Amino acid sequence: MAATVALVINCRGDVIVGLHHVYSQERTMRLSSFKPTKTPLQLAILGLLCLTGCAVGPNYQQPDLHGSVPTQFNQIEGSNLATAPAINDRWWQTWNDAAITQLVELALARNLDLASADASIKQARAQLTMIDSSYQPQINADGRIGRDQFSKNSENFANIPFPNPKIGFTDYRVGLDASWELDLFGATARSVEAGKARVASIELQRQDLSLRIAAEVVRNVIDYRTYQARVKNAEAMLADSKQLLEIATIQQKAGLLSNSDLMDAQVAVHNTEAMISPLKSAATSTLLSLSVLVNQQQEQVSSILSSAKSDSIDATTINSIGVPSDLLLRRPDLRSAERQLAAATADIGVAVAAQYPQINLVGNLGLDTITPGKLTDLASRYWSLGPQLSIPLLNGGRLSAQVSSKEAARDAAIANYRQAVLAAFADTESALIRYQREQQRLGQIRAAYSAQQQQFGYAEKRYQLGDTNYANVLQARLQLAQLHDTELTSQQALGENLTALYKALGGGVVGAPESASIRLK
Known part of the structure; x- marks a missing residue:
């Protein structure tokens, strides 16, 4: 008695495995653990659906944000900006x-x-x-010219049924290899x-x-x-502060102003002078930031700002x-x-799909000979075609x-x-x-x-x-x-x-x- 494995795949991604016992004396196959209830037509339709590909795993659902999104923005008292989405594209x-x-x-x-x-x-x-290219069959061409020699001590040599076999030869081969993974799951x-x-x-x-x-x-x-x-503006303030200091100096010398008032005028001048340098530095730093943002030299950015200066x-x-x-x-x-x-x-x-069987259609076609002149002979042809099944069984979780x-x-x-x-x-x-x-x-x-x-x-x-x-x-x-x-x-x-x-x-x-x-x- 021999045994084979049968697979029935449905479009929900389920895999049903049935064990067939083959009795040689009856030359028939009897299914012991799996009895299909589908008609042949239904099974054919099911097979076609499977070939179109059934995607296992969860389908995407857009988030439901009910309760998370307020109906309007809070505004300060007295403000009432419109709620129409009228933002200019530029x-x-x-x-x-x-x-x-x-x-x-x-x-x-x-x-x-x-x-x-x-x-x-x-x-x-x-x-x-x-x-996306995985949907398409993969075809590769190959060719080979190589000198081969069998080992006299290997099983290949031992199984040759005639004396003095040729153990060294040059192999000439050209061919195509093809594979196509069926995206069943x-x-x-x-x-x-x-x-x-x-x-x-x-x-x-x-x-x-x-x-x-x-x-x-x-x-x-x-x-x-x-x-x-x-x-x-600070430069204008500085000019006025200096004039006030000059007047205060004259008044102090004339005894009309105290030393304290004169010092206040001096402090005002120094404070105004101290404002200007940081402002100029900030302007330069901003200009450099703009040059990085627009990927242009500082002089070019400065020229744009100067030529298109807004009042x-x-x-x-x-x-x-x-x-x-x-x-x-x-x-x-x-x-x-x-x-x-x-x-x-x-x-x-x-x-999830990685847990399911993978089926590939694989094949090759080519010409192989040890005699160069016979490479195109009909007898030099070789080919193979068939499905390849891979089922994950044990992987340690x-x-x-x-x-x-x-x-x-x-x-x-x-x-x-x-x-x-x-x-x-x-x-x-x-x-x-x-x-x-x-x-x-x-x-x-x-x-x-x-x-x-x-x-x-x-x-x-x-x-x-x-x-x-x-x-x-x-x-x-x-x-x-x-x-x-x-x-x-x-x-x-x-x-x-x-x-x-x-x-x-x-x-x-x-x-x-x-x-x-x-x-x-």
């Missing part, structure tokens, strides 16, 4: 600053980090092509699924990098303009911020994290552990995605509150500046009428310049906060592939 152009527009476009075209990201995308796409399908998700994730990471680089360019231009304006560094305004759920479609970092989760889910299917590892990686990806969503909401609300608070502060500073302008005008009129001395005029103008410096720093903070808000909202990255949509039940 949001940096809302500053109406030619230098900002030109430098952002330069950065998006020349930044080296983006160049590296482009290379990563190409690499990921190439890897996906490699995985979807190992390749899941690998392709994971590869596509990772390519999408890397592409979205590139979008996120573009958004961050654009925001950095805008912030640095705002800072550079602010430092320049503050240097100019105002006021921050533009934003009229619409959308609703929190918009972030899931707009922010590329969140969409990238969602695609990473999809890839991690598909990886589980790859690991390695395959099961691999599935557990991929499931843990999927769970980590879920946690990372949910954490990224929560952080995005917090980041956006924080940027929104800072922007709105700074708007209020700037309004208050400008009200104080307007009042100080009136005070300065009043001091000038009194001086022209002879009711006061010029020192009072200088003092009023100095106070006005000090308030202007405060106004400039508030304008800078407002511009930086607005830039951060645009970045937190996803900037101009609008729309999303269908695969990145999120269920909000």
Whole structure:
């Protein structure tokens, strides 16, 4: 009695093994432990379905974020920004600053980090092509010319049935080897699924990098303009402080001013001088940062800033911020994290498929002879064709552990995605509150500046009428310049906060592939 193993595979990924006992005296096969109940037609259809490939492992389900996404952003009292998603695709152009527009476009075209990201995308796409090629038969050609000699002491020589056999000869061989793995359980399908998700994730990471680089360019231009304006204002303050010191020196010598008042005037001059150097250093540092971002020499960046100099560094305004759920479609970092989760889910299917049998169709065809002139003879042909089955039996739990590892990686990806969503909401609300608070502060500073302008005008009129001395005029103008410096720093903070808000909202990255949509039940 002999025994063979029969396999029945269904599209749920189940493998049913039946033991057939072969009785030589009956010359028939009888199935003892497996009795199929399917009709031949049903079994044929089932076989065809299997050949199309059934993917084992969990199918990806988009995360349900019900309860995690607020319906609207918190705003400070008195603010009511619209919830329509109306962010300009090129949001940096809302500053109406030619230098900002030109430098952002330069950065998006020349930044080296983006160049590296482009290379990563190409690499990921190439890897996906490699995985996808597993669907196709693999055919290789080979050829050989080699001198062979049998060992007289080997079993090959001992089994030759005639005397004085030829034990040395030259072999000439050409042929083709072919193999095709049948993706019955979807190992390749899941690998392709994971590869596509990772390519999408890397592409979205590139979008996120573009958004961050654009925001950095805008912030640095705002800072550079602010430092320049503050240097100019500080130099005017220094001139007035020096005039006040000259007047105080004359008055002190005439006995009209105490030594303490004279020292106060000297301190004011030194304090103003001390402001200028750090501001100039900050401007230079900002210029260097811009040159790195746009991959240009410092002189070229300086030329762009000078030729397209804006008369105002006021921050533009934003009229619409959308609703929190918009972030899931707009922010590329969140969409990238969602695609990473999809890839991690598909990886589980790859690991599960490794526990199932693998079937390969293998074959070869060629010509083999020891006589060169007979290589093309019909008798020199050889070929083989047939299925090759591999069933994992004992592996010490390695395959099961691999599935557990991929499931843990999927769970980590879920946690990372949910954490990224929560952080995005917090980041956006924080940027929104800072922007709105700074708007209020700037309004208050400008009200104080307007009042100080009136005070300065009043001091000038009194001086022209002879009711006061010029020192009072200088003092009023100095106070006005000090308030202007405060106004400039508030304008800078407002511009930086607005830039951060645009970045937190996803900037101009609008729309999303269908695969990145999120269920909000």
